[in-house]
Amino acid sequence: MQLPPLGSIRFFEATARLLSVKLAAEELHVTPGAVTQQVHKLEEFLGCALFERRSRALSLTEAGRTYFAACQESLGVLDRATSKITASRQVILVSCTPTFAAQWLVPRLQQFLGTAPEVDVHVSTTHRKVDLAREGVHFAVRHGLGSYPGLVSRLLLDDDLIPVCGPRLIAPRRSAAQADITSERLLHDSRRDDWQLWAQAAGMHELDANQGVVFVDSNATIEAAVAGHGVALVRRSLVEAELASRRLIAIKAPPLRATLAYYLVYREQTLEQPAMQKFFDWITWLASTHRPRADTAP
Template sequence: MELPPLKTLPVFEAVARLRSFSLAAQELHVSQSAVSHQIRQLEGFLGETLFHRAGRQIRLTDEGAQYYEQIGSALGQIRRATQQLQGQQDSQIRLAAYSSFAVSWLIPRMEELQRQHPQLDLDLEMLSDLPRMSDRVGDCFIAINPKQRGYSSELLYSEKMFPVCSRRYWQQICRDLQEQGLITEPEPEQLQPGHLKQYTLLSATSIFEKKNEDWRRWLARASLTISPATRIQHFSHMLLAHEAARHHQGIALSNDYMFDSGDAELVRLPCHILDTGDEFHFAYKTSRRHEPAIRLLKQWLITQAVQSGLRSP
């Protein structure tokens, strides 16, 4: 089958990636009219419209997005193969990760990554919800339960949730429960889960995508239900509930990557844990598994997960 005009492909990739004819022209050091001409030539050859144009705004059509998925990957492989043949190593890598994991666990460790591997140029993309994994989104991903054809992964963390609150809020809980005769020690080593229902529970819908579901499941683990009198404050994301707990507004459900045992402001309550069934993995294209940057980042993440207690050695 006849190949498309090869000089049009890098132009198409740049426009699709940057979502702009003018930015693509600047990157390629050509005029905007030259970019437009190359795109028209490619569309004419394919017999498909690749972009929707509305003034200065452009977006890929469904056919354009499908084509970009393949062309972007192919051009990336050509670039990397050329660099390897020339004895160069591509140290640039794009990592897409969930915002809570990135903010709470990854970003605090990035200084150590830069110290250990200064040659690695990491671009971090934070995601609220992981789309279909592809080269368009990132070179690698921190994803929950990834099962996508053509991708391999390494387990970093099996999520377990437990209640936390501010130290001030915890001290108030202990005083209340002592006055009610429910505990005898100033700070008990074990707390009955049902005692928490008289306090404000901070619920994050992002965990199970349903209001109250996080606390419903946690209480059900102890054969309890949410009482009608229990006050529940709702948040869209775990990060928000976690911060509300830090500011003495109630009790939130946290996990190992968000909770820092050395944090003097937050207390992990002495109660049971809930295994959510979610597993966080470092995922990457199987065909790219031997690339130095991906191998280096994978090993560093595994090492950090083990050292921080997220993953067993």
């Protein structure tokens, strides 16, 4: 039996389905370089090219199309066989950003799993807006205005943004004031305009929001603040654990009302399955406990 390097099949299938090394890497939680290496390994084994590589796009060669169809058929057989064996357990696939997963969802997820031992929750982290139907995602958490055509959305978190810093930044003092927020200390995520909006609302017109370090991922912004490298403007609900343990300190300064919110997004038919309804009830109830009192009042 002549079998290809089986590990490479998964990388090839994702790349062929998405026609993007970058998107395949995000889905598989590896680097684009790792995807490219595995695809080349498979091409070397087969002795032919599977992709036509252009400057800005990928397309399958004739051999690639034939092999992709065979891979999908084979993986489908394995998936169905696996599903029969594991039919007693329901898998819920949740897509969200790395920050939401690490700072809010995963630390609380054990609570849900303790009440639903028959359910497995798989968390897929990406900044990409996934196609729920095509990619088999049951729920997605999106940061936006809440309007997603063809999908149902439910508000999760819309609490204020607050300025925070690590104890090292203000040592030996144990509390921080608005005066501790200076231009060179600003830590930004990809939404750099948040600090500008905060400065206008707080009346700190001398604050230059163009200064400071910019991070692509909010997790890095939070960790930089914990390490004492500056001041971050973050949603309180995402740093509750750090505030409780005093790894972060809330600065005595006005909060900023967030223009965007986190929404749970799903297809209407998803809640027809009892396990999905159970997860939906849990996460929406949990989120409601983190909203301002005015939002949860009858």
